Amino acid sequence: MIFTGVDGKKTFSVRVTPFTRSWKPTDRTGRKIYAVPSDLCFVKREKLEMKPSELKSYLRLELEGQDYLWDAAVAGEFYYLVLIKEFYPPEDAYALDCELFSLARLSRLLKEPELTVLDLGRRKTTLVRTEDYLLSSYRVLLRGGDYLTRLVAERENLPLEQAERLKREKGLELPYLKEALKQMLDELNLKGGRVLLTGGGSRLKGLKELFKEVLELPYAEPEKATALGAALKFVYRDPSPSFRQEELSPSELKALLGVLLVSTVTFLGLEWGADRAARYIVKAFQERKKELFAARFPGRPPVMVETQLKSLKGGRSELVKKLTELLKSLPEGARILHISFKDGKLKVVGEVEKLPEGFKASSVRKTPHGTVEFEVEL
Numbered sequence: 001m002i003f004t005g006v007d008g009k010k011t012f013s014v015r016v017t018p019f020t021r022s023w024k025p026t027d028r029t030g031r032k033i034y035a036v037p038s039d040l041c042f043v044k045r046e047k048l049e050m051k052p053s054e055l056k057s058y059l060r061l062e063l064e065g066q067d068y069l070w071d072a073a074v075a076g077e078f079y080y081l082v083l084i085k086e087f088y089p090p091e092d093a094y095a096l097d098c099e100l101f102s103l104a105r106l107s108r109l110l111k112e113p114e115l116t117v118l119d120l121g122r123r124k125t126t127l128v129r130t131e132d133y134l135l136s137s138y139r140v141l142l143r144g145g146d147y148l149t150r151l152v153a154e155r156e157n158l159p160l161e162q163a164e165r166l167k168r169e170k171g172l173e174l175p176y177l178k179e180a181l182k183q184m185l186d187e188l189n190l191k192g193g194r195v196l197l198t199g200g201g202s203r204l205k206g207l208k209e210l211f212k213e214v215l216e217l218p219y220a221e222p223e224k225a226t227a228l229g230a231a232l233k234f235v236y237r238d239p240s241p242s243f244r245q246e247e248l249s250p251s252e253l254k255a256l257l258g259v260l261l262v263s264t265v266t267f268l269g270l271e272w273g274a275d276r277a278a279r280y281i282v283k284a285f286q287e288r289k290k291e292l293f294a295a296r297f298p299g300r301p302p303v304m305v306e307t308q309l310k311s312l313k314g315g316r317s318e319l320v321k322k323l324t325e326l327l328k329s330l331p332e333g334a335r336i337l338h339i340s341f342k343d344g345k346l347k348v349v350g351e352v353e354k355l356p357e358g359f360k361a362s363s364v365r366k367t368p369h370g371t372v373e374f375e376v377e378l
Contacts, residue, residue, distance in 0.1 A: 099119075099126065106198075330352060
């Protein structure tokens with residue numbers, strides 16, 4: 001089995017022997033594990049106060065409505081929650097790996113339970129610390145090699161291309177560059193000690209002299225450290241969420257039924273498929289299906305979820321009955337704009353040309369288009 005870590009345009013592949021989990025580098029491309037840049041990730045480590053099987057249902061409630069990709073994994077008495085923003089998984093992604101975990105995983109490669117990794121990239125600098133081989137803390141500074149190049153260009157009054165050459169030739173022999181590096185390390189709260197330097201900026205002349213001991217990375221050049229760490233995701237098992245497209249567990253299906261109401265839509269389509277009221281909501285959710293599932297079940301295709309929901313058994317709940325009655329009372333041409341469920345209440349927002357006589361709504365307002373927007377709580 002071959003896994004390929006992908007960090008932007010940089011890749012690193014490993015061939016893994018099943019069962020023994022032994023591995024070796026290879027030039028072939030396998031299942032791609034994309035490393036998400038550290039500045040697009042937020043990692044939270046929390047005490048696990050519930051059964052592991054209940055964690056994702058709980059988090060789904062907490063994160064409902066947030067515009068993030070997210071996943072979580074349990075580590076003993078704790079769990080790691082990872083939020084990813086502004087990153088769209090490529091179609092050929094086998095899994096995602098937050099760069100923070102990719103770098104932390106190098107501690108297992110080096111057999112260093114407590115490791116400090118300083119990754120100096122082109123546009124950012126990332127500091128990762130591990131304890132007992134697990135990610136314990138991190139910091140991300142949105143300044144990297146490009147920032148240092150611009151600094152040289154300003155001080156020497158040079159074009160960026162010439163400034164880049166001078167930076168590589170002189171490195172920290174330039175006093176202002178050395179001072180800028182020290183300031184960056186202070187902001188990261190990193191004092192000169194034992195560290196693994198990675199990223200293209202780690203080649204900066206004189207940088208190693210700022211630390212007591214600098215560890216060497218085997219198998220890969222420092223620029224490919226993140227790609228190497230991502231490639232080893234399924235070699236060195238750790239509690240790093242993978243954002244894999246996996247089947248929903250029974251508990252997740254129940255949570256979907258009771259909380260997200262997508263199941264309500266599906267059951268309405270199944271039980272009252274020819275009914276006019278069912279058509280309203282089925283059509284509305286079909287139009288937003290990808291958006292809804294992308295927000296609540298990152299990376300899971302809607303068709304797969306619907307198939308599982310259809311296989312569930314059970315009668316109509318009181319909530320479904322009330323929703324059905326409401327939809328049947330709407331006139332032809334009504335639109336369902338939004339459905340949410342919180343604190344035991346079902347909220348339905350819709351739009352009609354004119355509300356039927358006697359229609360009970362919690363709020364009603366005229367729209368600029370001359371229609372009526374209503375809100376009902378059940």
